[in-house]
Amino acid sequence: MISFSEVKEHLALFTTLFILGLFFASRVLLLISFVPLFIYLLGISLSSPKIEVKTSQLKKTAEVGENIEMQATGVITGGIGPIILFEELPEPFELVEGSNYKIVWKGFGTKRFDFFYKARCTKRGHYYFKGVEWEFRSILGLKQPIKGIIGESNELTVHPRIFDARKARISHKFSFISTPMQGITKLGSISTDFKEVRQYMPGDPFKFINWKATARMSTRIENVLLRNEYEREGKLCVWIFIDAHPSMRLGTTVENAFEYSVEAAINLANLFLNKGFLLGMYIYNDLGESFYPDVGKQQFIKIANRLLKLYSIESKLQTYNIEDLSEAIEKNRKQLDSLSPMVVVITHLTQNNIKELVQGIKKFSGHIRKRYWTKALVINVLPYDLIPPKNTFEEFAAKILEAKSKRLSEQLRVLGISVLNWNPKKESSRTLLIKHLKLVSQ
Secondary structure, eight states: OOOHHHHHHHHHHHHHHHHHHHHHTOHHHHHHHHHHHHHHHHHHHSOOOEEEEEEOOOOSEEETTOEEEEEEEEEEESOOEEEEEEOOOOTTEEEEEEOSEEEEEEOSSOEEEEEEEEEEEOSOEEEEEOOEEEEEOOTTSOSOOEEEEESOOEEEEEEOOOOOGGGOOOOSSSOOEEEESSSSOSOSSEEEEEEEEEEOOTTSOGGGBOHHHHHHHTTTSTTOOEEEEEEEOSSOEEEEEEEOOGGGGOBOSSSBHHHHHHHHHHHHHHHHHHTTOEEEEEEETTTOOEEEEEOSHHHHHHHHHHHHTOOOOOSOGGGSOOOOHHHHHHHTHHHHHHHOOEEEEEEOOOTTTHHHHHHHHHHHHHHSOGGGOOOOEEEEEOOGGGSOOSSHHHHHHHHHHHHHHHHHHHHHHTTTOEEEEEOTTTSOHHHHHHHHEEEEOO
16 A cells, blocks of 8 residues: 555656756656656556465474474465565574575566475473464555465474383383382372371362361361371372472573473473372472372373473562472471372582472471381482583583582482482483383382
8 A cells, every 4th residue: 555645755756847847848857757657657556466375284282302394385476576474483493494584576477485494492381373474565665565474373382302101111220219119108099998087288189178077177166178088009109399499590591400300300200100100299489389199191281281381480589489498398298298208309409409408308207207208319400511611611610510519419318318410411301210210110
């Protein structure tokens, strides 16, 4: 569409040159005066382009490190001028092949074009793709640019790398952390055998609330919910504590200790749940959300969806619960007492948090019955190789910091706590878990 100001400019130029040609009786000026008028008439007579496109079906889900592909073929009819094709990629995506920006020249005939690129997903999360946008600009510049979108919008969910735990063969030769599935306590699927009535805790299933006992108790104690507790069937319960402290952001925006902590957590959940374990989770230094221990695929989906949306604290710290492991264990004390789980803590050991971590695990061992106590496991994520060193000094400093973190792990081993020092650059989460976790079958 041509604006009114452009119409005035062309008509004013034509009128000025035409009057000057008459005044000076100049045939040259009279002829030149018709040039802007001719350009104006030609510009408004050119039709707008029409684009017909076939696009490939985009994925709905992908894993970190996986490539997504966009391919479109189209035909342009009508109009003369350049057509710009582009698709804006979310920040964490890396272009590995082709281009997400292309200029197609449309002449007098029909124009066919191809649009292709591959991009690698570098970070978990939910991402929105609007589709391939196009913009047509008239060759004479007399019309406003025409814009449109090719194809449909798409939402892509990028999951952390998850290996198939069903096909995993646990190597006993290299394993040193044993997680026995026998002789711990009656932990597993909830049976129909009644055990006791206890106070309802946040995270407990609503279906176990004992409304009659609650009504009787309400005459003596206000605002107390009671629930039925049933015996559990014999497999180990595992409780994962994930550290979401700002210090876990050490690394780059794409690769850091926190991102790899989430990857380790989701693979641990997948591994234990596939082996029939009862699994619970708590994220400390976050919103204080507990996942009551449960089994099966639904529990994995619930935990995986939460981990997908989990981010380390970046701003507005007052909206989060800044807490250490002791406080996190205290908040889940009732469930830890009743379930006697194996505890897995995923964090990054530093001089600032080692004391709190020791206190928290000591508190955990004090909460459970000693004859049922099993070793806690701490996964120490070492992120120092995630930052490319600029010089020899930075490379040397990274090695010193990593050595200090490994030395701190010895303070935990003295207490009988198993520690895995994990450098994600040297070892994948799959190798970490299969190589070092020995699951003793029934």
